[in-house]
Amino acid sequence: MTQRERKSNELQSRTPVIELQNVSKTFSEEQSVFDRLWSGDSAAEAICNVSMAVNSGETVGLVGESGCGKSTLAKLLTGQLTPNEGHVRLDGTRVGGIKDRSPSQCRQIGVVFQHVRESFDPRWPVNRSLTEALNDAETVSEGGTNFNEVDGLLRSVELSPEIADRYPRELSGGQLQRVALARALAHDPDVIVLDEPVSGLDMATQATILNLLADVQRRFGVGYVFISHDLDVVRYLADRVAVMYAGEIVEEGPARKLFEHPNHPYTDSLLRAIPSIDPGDAPPNSLQGDPPDLTDRPTGCPFHPRCPAATAECAEHQPNFETIGNIRVQCFHAPHAIKGSSDN
Amino acid sequence: MTDKLLRVEELYTRFDTDRGTVHAVDGASFTVDRGEIVGVLGESGSGKSVTARSICRLEEPGKIGNGTIMFDGTDLTTASKSTLRQIRGNEISMVFQDPTETLNPVFPVGEQIAEAVRIHEANSRQRLLDFLGVPLFRDQSAWADARDRAVELMDQMDIPNPESRLSAFPHEFSGGLRQRAVLAIALASDPKLLIADEPTTALDTTTQADILQRLRSLRDERDVGILLISHDLGVVAQTCDRVVVLYGGQVMEAGPVNEVLTAPEHPYTRMLLECSVRNSTPGERVQSVSGTPSDPIGSYEACPFADRCRHATTACRERYIPTTELDSEHRLACLEAPLPADDASAHRQDALTPDGGKQDDST
Numbered sequence: 001m002t003q004r005e006r007k008s009n010e011l012q013s014r015t016p017v018i019e020l021q022n023v024s025k026t027f028s029e030e031q032s033v034f035d036r037l038w039s040g041d042s043a044a045e046a047i048c049n050v051s052m053a054v055n056s057g058e059t060v061g062l063v064g065e066s067g068c069g070k071s072t073l074a075k076l077l078t079g080q081l082t083p084n085e086g087h088v089r090l091d092g093t094r095v096g097g098i099k100d101r102s103p104s105q106c107r108q109i110g111v112v113f114q115h116v117r118e119s120f121d122p123r124w125p126v127n128r129s130l131t132e133a134l135n136d137a138e139t140v141s142e143g144g145t146n147f148n149e150v151d152g153l154l155r156s157v158e159l160s161p162e163i164a165d166r167y168p169r170e171l172s173g174g175q176l177q178r179v180a181l182a183r184a185l186a187h188d189p190d191v192i193v194l195d196e197p198v199s200g201l202d203m204a205t206q207a208t209i210l211n212l213l214a215d216v217q218r219r220f221g222v223g224y225v226f227i228s229h230d231l232d233v234v235r236y237l238a239d240r241v242a243v244m245y246a247g248e249i250v251e252e253g254p255a256r257k258l259f260e261h262p263n264h265p266y267t268d269s270l271l272r273a274i275p276s277i278d279p280g281d282a283p284p285n286s287l288q289g290d291p292p293d294l295t296d297r298p299t300g301c302p303f304h305p306r307c308p309a310a311t312a313e314c315a316e317h318q319p320n321f322e323t324i325g326n327i328r329v330q331c332f333h334a335p336h337a338i339k340g341s342s343d344n
Numbered sequence: 345m346t347d348k349l350l351r352v353e354e355l356y357t358r359f360d361t362d363r364g365t366v367h368a369v370d371g372a373s374f375t376v377d378r379g380e381i382v383g384v385l386g387e388s389g390s391g392k393s394v395t396a397r398s399i400c401r402l403e404e405p406g407k408i409g410n411g412t413i414m415f416d417g418t419d420l421t422t423a424s425k426s427t428l429r430q431i432r433g434n435e436i437s438m439v440f441q442d443p444t445e446t447l448n449p450v451f452p453v454g455e456q457i458a459e460a461v462r463i464h465e466a467n468s469r470q471r472l473l474d475f476l477g478v479p480l481f482r483d484q485s486a487w488a489d490a491r492d493r494a495v496e497l498m499d500q501m502d503i504p505n506p507e508s509r510l511s512a513f514p515h516e517f518s519g520g521l522r523q524r525a526v527l528a529i530a531l532a533s534d535p536k537l538l539i540a541d542e543p544t545t546a547l548d549t550t551t552q553a554d555i556l557q558r559l560r561s562l563r564d565e566r567d568v569g570i571l572l573i574s575h576d577l578g579v580v581a582q583t584c585d586r587v588v589v590l591y592g593g594q595v596m597e598a599g600p601v602n603e604v605l606t607a608p609e610h611p612y613t614r615m616l617l618e619c620s621v622r623n624s625t626p627g628e629r630v631q632s633v634s635g636t637p638s639d640p641i642g643s644y645e646a647c648p649f650a651d652r653c654r655h656a657t658t659a660c661r662e663r664y665i666p667t668t669e670l671d672s673e674h675r676l677a678c679l680e681a682p683l684p685a686d687d688a689s690a691h692r693q694d695a696l697t698p699d700g701g702k703q704d705d706s707t
Contacts, residue, residue, distance in 0.1 A: 065548045066519045173388065200545070202387040202575040207619040207630040214629070229548035232621045236630065256626065273549040275556065275578030277622060279602040283582045286554035290504065291518055 015092050016053035017108060017190045017223060018077055023050050023086035025072055025247075044294040046072045047083070048247045056190045057217065059224040061238030061255060063231060063270065065291055069247040070227045071114065074193045077225060078111050110189030110222070112180045114196045119180060120168040126179050127164040130154075133186035153182040156219075158212060174205035178212065185216070191223040198233055210237060231274055235259050243267045246292050246302035253327030263324055263334040265307050301331070309333050348414075349569040350376040350399070350537055355411035357391075357398045357593075368394040368406060370593035370648075373667075376537065379567040381559065383574060383584035383601065385616065391593035392573045396539050399571070400436055401428050416536060434464050437530035441542040443522035447514040453525045454510030457494035457532060462486065464533035497528040501558070520551035527558060538562065539571045544579060556583045577620050581605050586673070589613050592648025595667070599674030610676050611653045611683060647679070655680045 028043035046069045054060050062070050075081040076088060079098035087094050090108055095101050113119040120129055130150045151161040157178040168176060177197060184192050198206045228234050234241060235255060242252040251264040262268040269287045289306040292298055298305055304314040313332055321328045324335060357369035369391045376382045384392050397403050399413055401420055413420040440446050448456060498506035501524040514522055530538060544552040560583060562568045574580050580587055581601060588598045597610035608614045618631040650660040660679055669675045
């Protein structure tokens with residue numbers, strides 16, 4: 001048993017920091033009275049009946065195509081959005097959106113936004129952005145690792161304190177990503193939601209940020225929800241992975257197992273699409289077809305129009321979660337839907 | 345040798361800033377032939393994008409100091425503005441990173457493709473009338489033809505139901521469809537050279553695989569030369585025929601992909617391969633490089649990578665590094681080459697385990 005597996009076993013016995021229970025979120029377009037009369041409801045179901053839990057100290061990877069609802073799920077976790085159905089629980093207590101959360105509840109969830117440059121005020125030096133976060137944190141300070149000054153924060157993300165006087169435009173992508181992480185750490189969160197933290201960075205910078213994330217987790221014991229479409233990064237960093245398709249989690253389980261033996265045909269096609277760095281290998285396979293229109297979801301399994309293993313059953317009924325080992329997968333034919341997995 | 349589609353020789357592009365002169369491209373030379381995909385690999389700030397822009401002569405506010413860019417018999421560094429306008433878009437097309445920002449959000453996609461078709465066909469007088477947009481003067485039949493051609497192009501790019509999507513707006517398209525639409529625009533004029541600046545960085549893996557497949561079929565079917573800029577090793581390995589590794593605006597190593605990526609000779613190429621996350625085991629640290637890219641202010645008299653290179657000697661920091669040719673295709677700029685093979689071969693063993701593959705170790 002590796003250290004990681006032991007760690008994940010330990011974690012399972014505790015109450016998760018944040019938990020989503022059968023959460024659904026729909027977005028409806030603004031419609032005039034006539035639209036409503038004529039065309040009925042055209043709400044886009046961005047998240048459908050999703051349950052997941054995050055413990056402190058663990059990393060949950062969230063992968064899927066663009067538009068599959070990864071970022072919406074992240075916003076439900078942070079409280080920027082509230083679900084239409086289902087509950088969000090913080091430490092076992094039911095909570096609403098960010099406005100309804102108490103300061104100490106808000107403190108628990110940190111966030112590093114997707115477009116990191118846009119998440120800073122360009123007219124504020126780093127100093128001011130961080131001080132703002134620290135001041136907010138002070139009002140709720142209740143022991144723990146409190147950073148009293150910007151210097152300490154910057155050092156914790158391996159930046160030199162001189163950077164405090166610089167403006168976001170003077171910093172490179174990697175540096176700014178570090179500052180964003182420092183800002184999230186300012187209020188001592190239990191879980192940080194990282195939305196595509198390394199996608200715009202080149203390989204060398206990406207490597208240093210990933211090492212930093214691992215260090216920060218070790219030092220402060222924070223949990224990460226790691227959203228990315230780069231499967232290599234997720235494979236490297238995540239303890240558990242949830243694969244999303246059309247607003248649903250189609251497969252979830254320990255990262256290592258899931259990457260070695262995918263059970264859902266969609267997970268399999270995602271893995272097959274990674275280009276190998278060996279020029280001798282066959283080129284990656286692309287997935288045929290387009291992601292479904294969320295305002296008009298296919299009946300049955302959302303993946304069946306693109307699935308190589310789909311049968312008539314898949315088009316009619318929505319599959320329930322099936323448990324294979326400690327992986328749960330939403331597919332009628334798992335694990336036999338994937339070619340070459342019969343040995344499993 | 346002289347009939348290469350694009351031959352960039354000793355190109356220097358500089359930016360004059362308040363802090364001094366930034367030499368973004370510092371004596372880069374490479375070629376792209378018809379029917380071949382050449383990858384440009386490097387970190388951010390290594391001069392990849394500036395090289396691409398210089399080829400299109402869109403280097404403003406930078407200046408091309410020296411060197412030649414021979415494209416199909418024309419030297420683009422000395423060509424007149426009107427010649428450039430003829431070539432740009434017609435014979436050299438460009439595709440950028442984010443398709444959302446390339447397309448105009450307030451015009452239907454079909455209209456934007458048809459516009460690209462019209463611009464490349466129409467004579468200048470008609471173009472002005474089209475531009476003014478007075479319905480009376482618009483050449484209606486030509487626009488109808490352009491629309492037909494747009495449908496054809498969308499069909500070639502496998503955009504489903506092209507007729508009905510002609511009037512769809514960019515926000516109604518998914519990321520992959522948008523990038524396909526941008527490719528359709530780039531291909532409207534049947535270019536000889538396509539410059540793709542990180543065309544898949546903003547896309548997820550399945551969509552990325554699809555776009556790369558399209559680039560390969562363009563090469564095979566239309567004989568287009570493609571310059572593919574990327575920082576993703578996998579993208580380069582699976583798409584390109586040859587690769588140029590840039591650092592500090594200089595070519596570190598250039599050669600066939602299967603040589604450069606399987607048996608890299610330059611320490612910088614090796615470093616790039618090592619710090620790829622794909623070669624790291626979960627739980628261990630990713631190999632990272634000490635130091636950051638050196639300050640781009642001022643020209644390099646010596647090897648730009650010397651400060652971060654573990655093989656560097658005093659000679660590397662003192663004198664100009666000549667480019668040596670290992671064979672007719674594979675060349676490299678390093679004084680210390682050939683390097684001991686040990687670290688490179690260790691790295692290859694890691695890389696050969698397939699992704700998500702069957703490594704059954706230490707459980």
